[in-house]
Amino acid sequence: MRDQFLLDPDLTFLNHGSFGACPRPVFDELQRWQREMERNPVQFLGRRSAELLAQARARLAAYAGAHADDLAFVPNATTGVNIVARSLALRPGDEVLATDHEYGACETTFERLCAARGAHYRRVTVPLPFERERFAETLLAELRPQTRLIFCSHVTSTTALIFPLAELCARARERGVLTLVDGAHAPGHLDLDLQALGADFYTGNCHKWLCAPKGAGFLHVRPEHQALIEAPVISWGYAAEVAGHTGFDAYTGRTPLERRLLWQGTRDIAAWLSVPAAIDFQQRHDWPVVRARCHALAAEALHRVCTRFGLPPASTDDDYGQMVVLPVPHRDAEGLRARLFEDSRVEVPVTQHAGRTFVRLSVQGYNTPEDVERLLAAPALAA
Numbered sequence: 001m002r003d004q005f006l007l008d009p010d011l012t013f014l015n016h017g018s019f020g021a022c023p024r025p026v027f028d029e030l031q032r033w034q035r036e037m038e039r040n041p042v043q044f045l046g047r048r049s050a051e052l053l054a055q056a057r058a059r060l061a062a063y064a065g066a067h068a069d070d071l072a073f074v075p076n077a078t079t080g081v082n083i084v085a086r087s088l089a090l091r092p093g094d095e096v097l098a099t100d101h102e103y104g105a106c107e108t109t110f111e112r113l114c115a116a117r118g119a120h121y122r123r124v125t126v127p128l129p130f131e132r133e134r135f136a137e138t139l140l141a142e143l144r145p146q147t148r149l150i151f152c153s154h155v156t157s158t159t160a161l162i163f164p165l166a167e168l169c170a171r172a173r174e175r176g177v178l179t180l181v182d183g184a185h186a187p188g189h190l191d192l193d194l195q196a197l198g199a200d201f202y203t204g205n206c207h208k209w210l211c212a213p214k215g216a217g218f219l220h221v222r223p224e225h226q227a228l229i230e231a232p233v234i235s236w237g238y239a240a241e242v243a244g245h246t247g248f249d250a251y252t253g254r255t256p257l258e259r260r261l262l263w264q265g266t267r268d269i270a271a272w273l274s275v276p277a278a279i280d281f282q283q284r285h286d287w288p289v290v291r292a293r294c295h296a297l298a299a300e301a302l303h304r305v306c307t308r309f310g311l312p313p314a315s316t317d318d319d320y321g322q323m324v325v326l327p328v329p330h331r332d333a334e335g336l337r338a339r340l341f342e343d344s345r346v347e348v349p350v351t352q353h354a355g356r357t358f359v360r361l362s363v364q365g366y367n368t369p370e371d372v373e374r375l376l377a378a379p380a381l382a383a
């Protein structure tokens with residue numbers, strides 16, 4: 001499958017997790033939309049975009065177990081987290097509870113907003129090795145009367161763990177606490193059923209594991225919270241709300257989420273319009289089989305590295321998908337990453353969590369057992 005992707009053939013690319021990689025047919029679709037736009041930008045953006053986006057969104061909704069009206073396209077998960085964090089109107093004394101595995105930029109979002117509003121961002125330690133049975137309880141035991149929100153990844157960035165979230169979301173709701181899930185790595189990586197998962201807010205990326213073009217994120221908001229969502233950019237939809245406008249066009253939108261998020265000024269919508277092509281690509285290539293093959297390769301690499309260094313894994317094999325963290329004894333994470341890339345042309349990130357260092361291995365459909373062998377044989381990996 002490697003020839004389906006545009007990746008440099010001289011590279012051993014084992015970092016799908018950071019920014020994904022887009023297959024040729026999906027990238028062709030992106031460019032087809034961009035060319036279509038340039039034939040008549042006024043027709044395309046001004047008169048057709050709302051309908052085209054609605055079609056793409058409907059396809060994504062069916063794929064992800066959602067109602068289309070509860071979904072909005074955003075450029076990426078960072079934006080999705082920011083929209084929710086800024087919309088919550090945190091008050092002095094409020095608390096946002098999170099795990100200690102959250103993505104740095106999103107943690108910073110909450111830390112800054114909390115500091116500005118006199119609220120608190122509190123990390124709960126989810127220890128390694130990960131124990132899925134204790135996960136929900138670990139967070140729920142930390143709830144206080146002032147906890148407004150639990151913020152939690154679906155698949156974590158530095159540790160590549162899949163957090164089991166349905167129970168957490170349901171029990172948080174019983175306690176009157178909102179949930180925001182950072183699903184940056186989930187679409188295309190896990191079977192997603194957003195309604196069954198039950199988070200109040202869920203943001204995800206299609207440009208990582210679904211292999212859509214970059215800039216294709218989404219935000220899912222349960223209907224009862226849609227009115228509180230504030231856009232990062234105030235635009236025509238707000239004007240239409242004030243004027244009681246009942247029409248539907250690219251500028252105004254129709255539903256509460258569209259009014260806020262559909263039109264954010266002139267921008268390139270081609271990545272979102274290409275999401276159906278990414279879904280088609282994975283369906284054509286029997287993705288459940290691809291995923292299982294990738295997981296098996298990741299698991300084999302993990303077991304070999306653990307044995308080689310005598311270090312324990314971060315979790316059982318059921319707690320990760322196509323991305324896994326390989327424990328290594330190295331202390332200098334950036335030095336190891338740079339040597340793997342410069343000496344061996346292996347593109348792979350090296351992460352650190354709770355004093356431990358990990359090579360975060362991503363195995364995607366284009367990877368072969370030889371790719372993993374090149375990583376494991378790299379001189380830099382020898383302790």
Ligand SMILES: Cc1ncc(COP(=O)(O)O)c(C=O)c1O
Pocket residue numbers: 017018075076077078079102103106153155156157182184185205
């Ligand atoms: C858990 C997690 N959240 C959010 C992000 C940010 O994604 P984006 O840059 O597409 O906003 C990442 C990126 O790797 C991530 O791993």
